[in-house]
Amino acid sequence: MFQIKTLSFVLEKEPKYNEEGTLLFLTKKFGLIRVTATGLYKANAKLASWTEPPSCVWATLSVSGEQHNPHYRLITLSPKKFFSPLHQSYQSLSWYFFYVRLLKHFLPFNIQMPKIFSLWQEIISAEESWLEEKTQKINFIYFTVKFLKIEGLCPHWQNCTACGEKWPTDKTAFFWPNEPGLLCQKCSQSLAKNNFFVQNNPHSFQFFNILSLEKPLVLPKNLVRVPSEIIKILKISEESTTLTQTLAEIFSRSKINDSDIIKTRNFLLIFLASSL
Numbered sequence: 001m002f003q004i005k006t007l008s009f010v011l012e013k014e015p016k017y018n019e020e021g022t023l024l025f026l027t028k029k030f031g032l033i034r035v036t037a038t039g040l041y042k043a044n045a046k047l048a049s050w051t052e053p054p055s056c057v058w059a060t061l062s063v064s065g066e067q068h069n070p071h072y073r074l075i076t077l078s079p080k081k082f083f084s085p086l087h088q089s090y091q092s093l094s095w096y097f098f099y100v101r102l103l104k105h106f107l108p109f110n111i112q113m114p115k116i117f118s119l120w121q122e123i124i125s126a127e128e129s130w131l132e133e134k135t136q137k138i139n140f141i142y143f144t145v146k147f148l149k150i151e152g153l154c155p156h157w158q159n160c161t162a163c164g165e166k167w168p169t170d171k172t173a174f175f176w177p178n179e180p181g182l183l184c185q186k187c188s189q190s191l192a193k194n195n196f197f198v199q200n201n202p203h204s205f206q207f208f209n210i211l212s213l214e215k216p217l218v219l220p221k222n223l224v225r226v227p228s229e230i231i232k233i234l235k236i237s238e239e240s241t242t243l244t245q246t247l248a249e250i251f252s253r254s255k256i257n258d259s260d261i262i263k264t265r266n267f268l269l270i271f272l273a274s275s276l
């Protein structure tokens, strides 16, 4: 057994029994981990409020068990930052928990992931972007594009995933459910010729159930057209090095309107659901 201090984001908190509970942490040193802690639900205790997600804390943990299956217990904790704007609306919080759902689904536990940690730090700390619906959508688009790239699930949006052809930004691309990226017209046509029917994973619908969307999303069973407006926004998010730069680029282009931003966000939701 040893002790370690690590910068951690409190992602989720769950009761166990009495005042004992489990915290889901995204840590700098161990990636995603579950931590057992006492006093999490003690009335008026500082620890109880400091561990209300989302927050960022310095946590001292005891680590025991086997290397491939470690057990973490909280020893002490000091708060670093609370993300109060995220608590201001139900809408922001539901999106926050959707991001957490993505991390839990796609990331392995107990593995250090510096790039994911930095990305999370960036998008959670961009508090003003959570306050408005439009900037929150761009926050989600930027996060998802970067997340998929780091995870190697869709490293780029500017080339056909089958033949590698790069398309001009004013050209339509295609998406075939379960494919790890966009397709050019030629490749999409040869897939469509085979005319097979994609069976969606039944869990895909549950994936969205914590979100209140403008209208329910329909998961495609065959070819989807991806208009150039969507590709433009994906490309900006892919090429920008920060969220601030993505926001500035999108807002400086008068040709990008709200409906393009909604379409891009919904496309990414469909893309994620089809990668489950």
Ligand SMILES: [Zn+2]
Binding pocket: 160, 161, 162, 163, 164, 165, 183, 184, 185, 186, 187, 188
């Ligand atoms: Zn192609």
